[in-house]
Amino acid sequence: MKAAFEVNGESVEVDVEPRLSLADCLRDVLGLTGTHLGCEHGVCGACTVIVDGQAVRSCLTLAVQADGERITTVEGLSPEAGLSPLQAAFRKHHALQCGFCTPGMVTTAHALLSEEPDADADRVREVLSGNICRCTGYVPIVEAVLEARAAYRKMEGES
Amino acid sequence: MSAPNRLIGSALERVEDLRLLRGRGQFVADINRPDQLHAAFLRSAVAHGMLRGVDAAEALSLDGVHAVLTARDLGSPMPLLPIRLQPLPELEPFCQPMLADEKVRYVGEPVAVVIADSSAIAEDALDLIAVDIDPLPAITNRDQAEAAGTLLFPEHGSNVSMRWNAVKGDADAAFEAADYTRRETFTVQRHAALFMEPRGFVAEWDTDAEKLSVWGAAKVAFANRKILAATMGLERDQIDMIEGDVGGSFGSRGEFYPEDFLIPFAARHLGRPVKWVEDRREHLMAANHARQIECDVEIAATRDGKILALRGTNWTDNGAYIRTNGSIAPRNAAQFMSGAYDIEHIRLTSYSLTTNKTPTGTYRGPGRFEPDFVRERLIDLMAKDLGLDPLDVRRRNLVPADKMPYPLATMTPFESVTSLDSGDNHALLDRCLAEFGWDEKVALQGQCIDGRYHGVSVGCFIEGGAAGPSEDARIVLESDGSFAVYLGSAGVGQGIETIMGQIAGDALGVPFERVRVHYGSTAYVAEGFGSFHSRSTVMGGSAIVLAAEALLEKLRPIAAAALGCALDAVVFDEEGARDADGKAVAFDALSDAPVSAEARFENKKYTYSYGSLAAHVAVDPKTGQVDVLDIASTKDVGRMINPATLNGQSVGSIVQGLGGTLLEEFVYDSEGQLLTGTLADYLLPTATDFPNIRSTVLELAPSPHNPLGAKGAGEGEIIPVGGVIANAVAQALAGFGVEPMALPLSPPNVWRMLQEAIP
Ligand code: FES
Ligand code: FES
Numbered sequence: 001m002k003a004a005f006e007v008n009g010e011s012v013e014v015d016v017e018p019r020l021s022l023a024d025c026l027r028d029v030l031g032l033t034g035t036h037l038g039c040e041h042g043v044c045g046a047c048t049v050i051v052d053g054q055a056v057r058s059c060l061t062l063a064v065q066a067d068g069e070r071i072t073t074v075e076g077l078s079p080e081a082g083l084s085p086l087q088a089a090f091r092k093h094h095a096l097q098c099g100f101c102t103p104g105m106v107t108t109a110h111a112l113l114s115e116e117p118d119a120d121a122d123r124v125r126e127v128l129s130g131n132i133c134r135c136t137g138y139v140p141i142v143e144a145v146l147e148a149r150a151a152y153r154k155m156e157g158e159s
Numbered sequence: 160m161s162a163p164n165r166l167i168g169s170a171l172e173r174v175e176d177l178r179l180l181r182g183r184g185q186f187v188a189d190i191n192r193p194d195q196l197h198a199a200f201l202r203s204a205v206a207h208g209m210l211r212g213v214d215a216a217e218a219l220s221l222d223g224v225h226a227v228l229t230a231r232d233l234g235s236p237m238p239l240l241p242i243r244l245q246p247l248p249e250l251e252p253f254c255q256p257m258l259a260d261e262k263v264r265y266v267g268e269p270v271a272v273v274i275a276d277s278s279a280i281a282e283d284a285l286d287l288i289a290v291d292i293d294p295l296p297a298i299t300n301r302d303q304a305e306a307a308g309t310l311l312f313p314e315h316g317s318n319v320s321m322r323w324n325a326v327k328g329d330a331d332a333a334f335e336a337a338d339y340t341r342r343e344t345f346t347v348q349r350h351a352a353l354f355m356e357p358r359g360f361v362a363e364w365d366t367d368a369e370k371l372s373v374w375g376a377a378k379v380a381f382a383n384r385k386i387l388a389a390t391m392g393l394e395r396d397q398i399d400m401i402e403g404d405v406g407g408s409f410g411s412r413g414e415f416y417p418e419d420f421l422i423p424f425a426a427r428h429l430g431r432p433v434k435w436v437e438d439r440r441e442h443l444m445a446a447n448h449a450r451q452i453e454c455d456v457e458i459a460a461t462r463d464g465k466i467l468a469l470r471g472t473n474w475t476d477n478g479a480y481i482r483t484n485g486s487i488a489p490r491n492a493a494q495f496m497s498g499a500y501d502i503e504h505i506r507l508t509s510y511s512l513t514t515n516k517t518p519t520g521t522y523r524g525p526g527r528f529e530p531d532f533v534r535e536r537l538i539d540l541m542a543k544d545l546g547l548d549p550l551d552v553r554r555r556n557l558v559p560a561d562k563m564p565y566p567l568a569t570m571t572p573f574e575s576v577t578s579l580d581s582g583d584n585h586a587l588l589d590r591c592l593a594e595f596g597w598d599e600k601v602a603l604q605g606q607c608i609d610g611r612y613h614g615v616s617v618g619c620f621i622e623g624g625a626a627g628p629s630e631d632a633r634i635v636l637e638s639d640g641s642f643a644v645y646l647g648s649a650g651v652g653q654g655i656e657t658i659m660g661q662i663a664g665d666a667l668g669v670p671f672e673r674v675r676v677h678y679g680s681t682a683y684v685a686e687g688f689g690s691f692h693s694r695s696t697v698m699g700g701s702a703i704v705l706a707a708e709a710l711l712e713k714l715r716p717i718a719a720a721a722l723g724c725a726l727d728a729v730v731f732d733e734e735g736a737r738d739a740d741g742k743a744v745a746f747d748a749l750s751d752a753p754v755s756a757e758a759r760f761e762n763k764k765y766t767y768s769y770g771s772l773a774a775h776v777a778v779d780p781k782t783g784q785v786d787v788l789d790i791a792s793t794k795d796v797g798r799m800i801n802p803a804t805l806n807g808q809s810v811g812s813i814v815q816g817l818g819g820t821l822l823e824e825f826v827y828d829s830e831g832q833l834l835t836g837t838l839a840d841y842l843l844p845t846a847t848d849f850p851n852i853r854s855t856v857l858e859l860a861p862s863p864h865n866p867l868g869a870k871g872a873g874e875g876e877i878i879p880v881g882g883v884i885a886n887a888v889a890q891a892l893a894g895f896g897v898e899p900m901a902l903p904l905s906p907p908n909v910w911r912m913l914q915e916a917i918p
Contacts, residue, residue: 017279019279020279027188027189032182033182033186033188033189034181034182034183034184035182036186036188036356036406037188037357037436038355038356038357038439039438039439039837039838040438040439041439041440041837041838041839043837043838043839044355044439044838046355073182074180074181074182075181075182075183078180078181078182078183083177083180083181087180087181090176090180091172091173091176091177091180092172094170094172094173094803094804094806094807096176096179096180097407097652097653097654097804097807097808097811098354098355098356098404098405098406098407098651098652098653099175099176099179099180099184099404099406099652100184100186100354100355100356100404100406100407100652101355102179102180103182106180121850124846125846125847125850126846126847128845128846129845129846129847129848130845131845131846132355132838132843132845133355133846134353134354134355134407134409134811134815134843135355135407135652135807135811136807136810136811136814137810137811137812137813137814137815137844137849137852138814138844138845138846138849138850139810139814139850139852140807140810141846142846142850
């Protein structure tokens with residue numbers, strides 16, 4: 001089955017089995033391995049990508065459902081060189097250890113702050129509670145996301 | 160060291176973050192080899208039974224299926240999963256076959272492997288395999304195991320696989336003479352490490368070179384290479400184990416499992432690369448479980464609260480087989496029951512029981528979390544019975560600084576003697592109380608505020624580290640003047656690329672940017688022991704210090720020749736070498752060809768980090784919900800390499816401990832079926848659960864046993880969490896007379912205790 005969509009600003013067309021998940025399509029067909037699979041049953045959030053502005057679990061989405069959508073993965077949130085302000089805040093606060101959950105945390109936080117650059121700590125925790133991290137205990141992740149708000153407010157002000 | 164410390168002790172941002180944050184990590188699922196096939200495992204759906212047959216004909220006829228391997232294909236004798244730590248001959252009868260042959264003994268045990276063009280086809284084929292099993296009664300608890308009506312290994316004659324003894328002084332005499340004794344039974348539930356990146360391997364057999372490459376190594380690549388070589392009939396140097404980015408271990412990932420053998424075996428069998436990545440459901444029944452224990456322990460003390468002795472018995476539920484490190488939790492649970500306390504007389508026995516459940520292994524703080532729960536509870540119960548302040552009782556009984564080194568109980572078999580190396584327990588306790596704000600919070604003890612009962616508690620712990628025997632490091636001065644550090648340690652997500660770079664930079668006296676660290680894979684150094692028992696930093700780091708010294712000594716004559724000065728006039732600095740007159744030669748000019756030095760750090764003595772942890776909880780009697788309002792911990796690690804990564808370990812460790820104390824539990828039914836087979840049923844902490852966690856890491860008492868003075872510190876604060884939270888809950892619910900004797904303190908369990916307590 002064919003599906004055409006945009007990934008990180010580029011148009012792609014894939015011809016895949018209807019049962020192929022969007023996560024497997026991104027990873028195995030398109031080579032975007034930054035999107036991780038931690039559970040494949042919709043609980044851990046490691047596979048989170050942004051579909052038309054919304055954080056979506058790519059393990060629960062079929063590739064063919066992405067037809068016509070605009071998808072952003074962690075690769076698409078990364079500047080050519082160096083780190084985005086959100087990524088830099090993660091690094092500064094030591095908000096990752098093994099880094100396996102990190103792409104999902106970054107995409108989830110990006111979707112949140114793009115919509116709500118003033119989200120408070122409770123709101124950040126609430127939104128991140130759909131993503132499991134086994135290493136950090138979340139404290140530094142929340143700190144990082146709170147610090148990154150400034151950059152999103154600025155972006156909002158500029159746009 | 161040739162230059163004063165600049166890197167060690169600074170909270171450097173991590174090198175690995177740059178790739179991990181950008182989605183450019185290389186985890187095992189990201190590895191693909193040309194022409195690769197995919198594997199899927201058929202696992203037993205029955206907990207205990209005779210395996211009469213496996214019919215794979217229909218699966219084999221499915222388009223895209225290349226092979227279905229069963230026990231018969233593995234040759235005779237069936238290769239067994241060996242024991243890596245404490246390989247006692249008594250345990251050998253309990254080793255797991257790589258594929259079930261005559262019997263299945265737990266739900267999830269691998270019975271067959273399908274190899275196909277894609278993992279989807281391989282999984283489709285699993286449904287087409289017919290397995291014939293005659294069920295046997297399932298052993299799912301201690302009573303059944305001890306009754307021995309059904310035996311997992313009938314030839315052994317018992318479901319008890321092993322017995323360990325921890326002895327110090329004369330416990331029975333001390334009990335005889337004691338003013339006060341109390342005996343209670345405690346249980347800790349089965350839970351597990353649950354690292355986030357599922358396990359996986361890509362194996363490739365090069366037929367011409369007769370070499371095997373295995374991607375997906377972690378934790379103990381060298382030990383696993385040895386096992387793989389022995390089970391596949393290869394020489395060690397025919398195998399390369401390659402470690403990429405690793406998504407957590409916490410003791411569990413990287414141990415040798417049946418899949419570690421079966422994927423390489425399949426790759427050689429078919430002459431094509433084979434890839435397998437575990438799914439989460441599979442992980443929950445296949446990877447090591449941990450912690451399940453019942454402890455019947457008695458404490459003896461004087462009337463004024465001096466603890467005299469501990470004695471009793473532990474029973475660990477080890478599941479169906481003894482795996483690579485399955486003996487660690489039962490033996491530790493006996494030896495470390497006394498923790499940070501000065502207890503002269505100890506007699507504890509641990510029995511490991513075989514049951515029809517997933518086999519067990521180590522999980523961060525193995526056999527330390529469990530006895531800490533027991534001991535800290537006993538201390539509070541005793542304080543209450545004697546009308547003493549539990550804080551005073553702890554102060555009274557902590558090992559004082561002037562008694563260091565302090566011997567723990569001696570273990571047999573696999574005799575081991577160990578001593579706490581150094582430290583000031585009282586100082587760490589006081590600091591913890593100050594950080595926590597104890598005086599203010601203790602005023603809330605037992606009070607009901609807005610419908611919730613408040614409780615606070617504090618406990619003290621030790622963490623063993625730096626397991627021997629040795630670690631190797633090799634440092635190469637490359638011709639561009641940079642230094643490549645090769646290490647036998649392994650990275651499991653703790654940031655050792657950065658930490659080791661800091662140690663190397665200081666040891667060589669050069670900037671961090673000039674050092675590249677390579678670790679984890681077997682190709683880098685002759686031998687390596689990897690990452691367990693909080694050992695990477697101490698062992699690998701000390702090896703780096705020695706290798707750096709050796710390398711600089713090798714460079715000295717080269718520098719002296721270049722500078723035209725005497726050997727002892729050479730001084731090394733950041734850029735290279737100079738002589739007494741300030742004439743200089745840069746490192747890149749000293750290395751027309753790469754110069755290399757290798758060193759081995761050997762150590763038989765453990766380090767002991769130690770500290771305290773205080774918690775404030777509020778319990779809702781209507782729901783049984785325990786809210787953790789605040790936690791503050793202190794830990795002395797002797798010497799800190801990177802405070803940011805260390806604090807990160809501490810906070811992460813505490814939250815894992817809270818998961819094991821309040822949320823996580825593997826539940827089995829009476830047939831041995833695992834009822835918590837998804838992350839929707841097995842609850843892990845999430846971002847909303849525990850917002851207030853604070854840790855303080857100190858450098859008070861350096862370890863005398865290594866050149867860094869560092870103590871292992873990766874497990875730490877998880878250890879006291881169960882005991883401290885349970886004591887805080889007991890304090891909160893003191894008015895009801897609730898005394899938790901079992902974990903987890905989940906809402907239904909706490910609610911049930913309250914119902915039983917309310918007349
Ligand atoms: S992999 Fe999609 S939620 Fe876990
Ligand atoms: S950093 Fe390891 S799971 Fe989050």
